Amino acid sequence: MAPLALAGILGFAFGHNAPKGNLTVGVSGASPQLVAAAAHATQLPSTVDVRVVPDAQSLKRDVRDGTLAAGVILSGHHQKLTDLLIPIVAPGARHSPGFEVVSRGSSLVGEEWAESITAGLSSRLYAGRIHPGSSTRLAAISVTTESLGNASRGVLDYFAPSIAVIFLFIGGGLGMRSLMLERSGGTLARIAAAPVRPNRVVVGKMVAIFVTGLTSILVVWGATTVLFGADWGAPIGVLLLCVGASAAMCGLGVFLTSLARNEQEAFGVALMVGLFLSLLGGNLLPPGSLPGFLQVLSLGTPNGWALVGFGRLSLLGDSAGSVIGPFLVLCLIAAVTVGLAMIRVRRMVEP
Amino acid sequence: MAVDDVSFTVDDEECYGLLGPNGAGKTTTIAIVCGLLKADAGEVNVDGEPGGSLRAKAAIGYVPQDLALYPDLSARENLRFFGQLYGLVGKRLERRISETLELVGLAERGKDHVGTYSGGMKRRANIAAGLLHEPRLLILDEPTVGVDPQSRNAILETVSGLGIAVLYTTHYMEEAEKLCHRVGIIDDGHLVAEGTPADLIKDHGGQDRLRLTFGDAETKAEGFAATCILMQGVDEVRRIDGGLELTTDHGPAVLPSVVRQAGQCGVELMGIEVLAPDLEGVFLALTGKDLRD
Numbered sequence: 001m002a003p004l005a006l007a008g009i010l011g012f013a014f015g016h017n018a019p020k021g022n023l024t025v026g027v028s029g030a031s032p033q034l035v036a037a038a039a040h041a042t043q044l045p046s047t048v049d050v051r052v053v054p055d056a057q058s059l060k061r062d063v064r065d066g067t068l069a070a071g072v073i074l075s076g077h078h079q080k081l082t083d084l085l086i087p088i089v090a091p092g093a094r095h096s097p098g099f100e101v102v103s104r105g106s107s108l109v110g111e112e113w114a115e116s117i118t119a120g121l122s123s124r125l126y127a128g129r130i131h132p133g134s135s136t137r138l139a140a141i142s143v144t145t146e147s148l149g150n151a152s153r154g155v156l157d158y159f160a161p162s163i164a165v166i167f168l169f170i171g172g173g174l175g176m177r178s179l180m181l182e183r184s185g186g187t188l189a190r191i192a193a194a195p196v197r198p199n200r201v202v203v204g205k206m207v208a209i210f211v212t213g214l215t216s217i218l219v220v221w222g223a224t225t226v227l228f229g230a231d232w233g234a235p236i237g238v239l240l241l242c243v244g245a246s247a248a249m250c251g252l253g254v255f256l257t258s259l260a261r262n263e264q265e266a267f268g269v270a271l272m273v274g275l276f277l278s279l280l281g282g283n284l285l286p287p288g289s290l291p292g293f294l295q296v297l298s299l300g301t302p303n304g305w306a307l308v309g310f311g312r313l314s315l316l317g318d319s320a321g322s323v324i325g326p327f328l329v330l331c332l333i334a335a336v337t338v339g340l341a342m343i344r345v346r347r348m349v350e351p
Numbered sequence: 352m353a354v355d356d357v358s359f360t361v362d363d364e365e366c367y368g369l370l371g372p373n374g375a376g377k378t379t380t381i382a383i384v385c386g387l388l389k390a391d392a393g394e395v396n397v398d399g400e401p402g403g404s405l406r407a408k409a410a411i412g413y414v415p416q417d418l419a420l421y422p423d424l425s426a427r428e429n430l431r432f433f434g435q436l437y438g439l440v441g442k443r444l445e446r447r448i449s450e451t452l453e454l455v456g457l458a459e460r461g462k463d464h465v466g467t468y469s470g471g472m473k474r475r476a477n478i479a480a481g482l483l484h485e486p487r488l489l490i491l492d493e494p495t496v497g498v499d500p501q502s503r504n505a506i507l508e509t510v511s512g513l514g515i516a517v518l519y520t521t522h523y524m525e526e527a528e529k530l531c532h533r534v535g536i537i538d539d540g541h542l543v544a545e546g547t548p549a550d551l552i553k554d555h556g557g558q559d560r561l562r563l564t565f566g567d568a569e570t571k572a573e574g575f576a577a578t579c580i581l582m583q584g585v586d587e588v589r590r591i592d593g594g595l596e597l598t599t600d601h602g603p604a605v606l607p608s609v610v611r612q613a614g615q616c617g618v619e620l621m622g623i624e625v626l627a628p629d630l631e632g633v634f635l636a637l638t639g640k641d642l643r644d
Contacts, residue, residue, distance in 0.1 A: 186417025190480070193385045194436035195409040351382075351389045351403065 025114050026053040026062055029074030030121065038120030048113050056100075063102050065315045066158075069110025070103040072118050101145045111145075156230040157314035161238075164220040165245050165306045166278045168213045172253020173270025175209035176341075180263045183348055191349075198350045202342055205349075209254060214246040233313025237320030241309040244330030248302035251337030258344035277303050302333045353379040354540040358393075361488065366510070366517040368531030370524060370630060372640065376540040377520035378416060381492050384518065385413050398487045409437060412486030416493045418473045419480070422466030426457055426476045429465060430483055437484035451479040455509055471502025478509065488516045495526065524630035534630065538638045548630060555636045556628030558586065559602030561609060564594040566619030575616040582608055594622075602627070 025048060027035045032052050039050045053059040053071065062068040075098030099118045103111035182188040191201055221238060224230035232238045256273050260266035278284050280294065281303035298304030309326035312318040354376040361367040369377045382388040384395050386403030395402025398410040420429045430448045439447060452461045455475035460468070465476055474494060481489055491510065495503045503526075510517060511530055521527055527534050528548045535545045544551060565572055576595055580588045584605040587598035599605050602625040613620050635641060 186415045186419030187421060189382075189387055189415055189417075190413060190419040190433065191436060192387055193408060193411065193413040193415075194433070195405040195438070196436055197405070351387050 023047055023069045023110060023113065024049045024051055024067070025110060025117055026051050026059045026068040026071040027074070027117065027121070028053040028056050028059040028071065034121065034124060035117075037124050038117055040120075041123055042116045042120035044113065044116070050117060060102055061316060063104055064317070065311055066104070070101065070114035072114050072121065073100040073102060074121070075099070098144070103145070115145075156224060156228055157232060158311065160220060160224040160230055161217070161232055161241070161310040161314070162283045162307055164217045165249060165303045165310075166274055166281075166283050168217060168246055168249035169253040169277055169303070170270050170274040171213045171216060172209055172250035173257035173266065173274065174253075175205075175212065175250070176254045176257035176345075177260075177263050177266040177270065179205060179345065179348060180260075180266055184263065188348065192351070198346060201349045202345045205345055206254070206338065206342060210246055210250050213250040214242060217242045217246060231314060232310065233317065234320040237309070237313045237318075237323040240320065240327045241306055241313070241323055241330070244309075244327045244334065245302065245306040247334035248330045248337060249306075251334050251339075251341045252302060254341035255337050255344060258341065258348075277301050280304070282307060302330055302337075305329045305333070354383070354537075357535075357537065357540070357542045359535050359542065359545060361516045361518050363487075363516055364514055365533065366519055366531045368527040368534040369518065369520040369537055370522070370527045370534050370634070371520075371537035372522050375522075375537045377522075377537055378492055379540075380537070381413075381490055381518065381520060385411055385490060409484070410487040412481035412484065412489040414478050414481035414489065414491045414494055416496065418465075418477055420465045420473065420476055423464060425462050425464055426452060426468075426479070427461045429476065430480055433480045434483045439484055447483050447485070451482050454482065455479045456505060469502075471498040471505070474498050474502060474506060475509070478506065482513075486515065488518065489513060490518045492520050493522070494519075495521070495523065524634070528630055536630075536634055536637060538634075538640070543637045544633070551630065551633045552628050555633040556630070557632050557636060558598050558600055558628065560626040561597040561599060561602050561606065562591070562594065562622075562624040562626060563597070563609070563613070563620055564622035564624075566621050571616055571618050575613060575618045578612050578616060579609065582612065585609075 027038075027050060030038075030052065035050055035052050044050065051068070053062065053068075056073045059068065059071040059073060063071050099121065101111065101114045101118055103114060179188065182191075192198070221232055221242065225232065253270060253274075257266045257269050260269045281298045281301040282294065283303055298307070305326045309323035309330075312322045312326075313320075316322075357376070357380055359367065359369075369380060371377050379388065383390045384397070384402060386395075386408055389403070395407070397407035400407040400410065420426075421432070424432070427448055430451065431444060434444045434447060448461070449458070452458045455478055457472060457475055457479065460472065465473060468476065478491070478494060481491070489510075494510075495506055498506070507526060507530055510519065519527075519531060531548065533545065533547055534551060535542050536551070537543070544555060546554070572590075572595065576588050576590065579585055579595065579597055582605065584599050584601065585597050586600070589596050589598075597605070597609065606623070606625065610620065610623070631641070
């Protein structure tokens with residue numbers, strides 16, 4: 001059943017119903033007509049969408065957070081020109097039309113398509129009449145490229161917390177499995193026979209699972225930062241997200257795994273549901289790659305919210321304050337899942 | 352219903368045995384006493400405290416049938432963990448760990464992982480965890496299941512020398528006879544009889560049985576059987592495969608007469624066995640079932 005379920009998840013998420021244009025390149029500083037003409041001239045495949053973005057700042061932000069695979073910024077000095085379908089390089093202009101190709105470095109394909117679109121845009125500009133008297137220097141087109149961060153480090157910055165979050169769930173599930181093993185092995189009965197209140201046993205077990213999860217993600221953070229130079233973003237924000245994600249994911253892991261009938265089933269549940277959540281939340285894919293409907297669904301998962309927070313910190317370089325929202329959502333999810341998990345654990349401990 | 356109308360008391364320094372076959376309700380009874388299960392009706396009182404309360408739990412040393420220890424920890428580490436659950440700390444905890452390991456004969460292996468122990472050693476470590484906090488009542492649930500005779504003897508010696516109240520469940524009648532001052536016989540969740548082993552055997556165990564096995568003189572067996580039934584002290588004679596079984600109040604007393612009569616009848620006796628009544632017989636008489644069913 002597990003492979004069938006996996007096939008269903010993958011097919012549903014990325015099958016024929018998913019939109020084909022899954023690589024989006026943004027252009028700012030150009031009119032929609034000019035962009036459409038440039039896209040036509042470039043003969044872009046159907047899998048590449050070109051979107052007009054209001055300003056350069058928004059475009060860079062969208063490239064950073066993965067919404068756009070790459071982008072093209074027309075120089076602000078020629079704003080008026082770009083409003084025209086067939087622009088004219090005016091006499092006496094001091095600057096030539098300039099393009100800035102922006103990418104995250106991790107999306108080489110996106111960068112190549114952005115350069116193609118730049119060529120299309122420049123061809124439309126050259127198609128205009130050059131006013132007599134204008135110098136060739138002025139008519140020349142300048143193209144600069146900007147990579148927003150180191151490519152390999154950028155991948156690590158995002159994927160390290162992304163994968164670590166999923167292991168929080170699996171860790172929680174395996175923690176519940178170890179409780180089941182304790183039950184079948186008799187140690188849980190021995191603990192329950194001791195003069196300790198059941199609530200203390202339940203809280204103790206839950207805290208142990210939470211601390212193990214939190215420690216694991218903190219170790220991943222520390223190791224990727226110190227050993228591999230990753231930058232997860234503002235430390236306070238990272239810490240908040242680590243705490244919130246650990247509580248929510250461990251709580252969910254313990255609760256869902258507790259529904260299994262035995263240790264073997266619990267192991268399968270932890271892995272399968274972990275994989276399902278990672279697909280649904282987008283943990284295994286580059287940022288912004290989820291089909292539109294899954295991007296909405298991902299916000300129904302704690303890992304999806306954790307990714308929103310970690311993305312803001314690592315991809316956008318936002319301050320710790322930017323993760324307050326995701327942190328509060330994670331806390332809310334944690335309150336529900338931990339509560340449910342404690343009820344299940346209490347049933348195992350109490351007579 | 353797993354158990355119904357089961358009532359008994361265990362006095363100070365008394366070893367009380369719950370004797371019954373697998374599935375009779377022994378473990379359920381123990382779980383209720385230890386506060387691990389809630390009874391639908393009735394009450395449990397441990398050392399003056401209501402069963403299931405923290406004080407009652409503190410007075411009990413529970414040795415479950417499972418090897419309830421962490422195999423990846425050493426015996427000392429296991430004892431340290433379980434001792435702390437009973438409020439033992441510091442030097443007292445370390446002293447008690449050493450004392451209990453010494454008591455169960457594991458002092459030299461205390462630092463080894465429990466997972467590396469033999470079955471008998473694991474059982475003894477299991478008992479050590481129950482004795483650690485010096486309980487008023489030690490509850491042992493089938494502590495000798497699956498252990499070799501040598502370890503079984505070691506366990507029985509340890510338990511017999513404790514000098515505290517012990518509730519001991521077993522389906523081995525020899526253990527109950529050897530160890531327990533009083534025995535409760537439990538079957539299908541009911542306590543069907545209770546008393547000292549001697550009293551139970553006297554009241555329900557029946558008579559001695561003399562089991563005689565013949566050589567090849569089968570033709571003379573009928574005549575020998577007819578004379579045996581007329582002998583003083585012999586109440587019943589019945590044919591068994593290859594011989595006869597005589598029922599008598601005192602087997603050793605009639606044995607010389609039986610041997611002499613066999614010689615006179617020309618019957619060659621290949622084997623003579625005097626079977627005294629035991630708890631197995633008591634259980635059979637009370638329930639109609641064999642204890643090992």
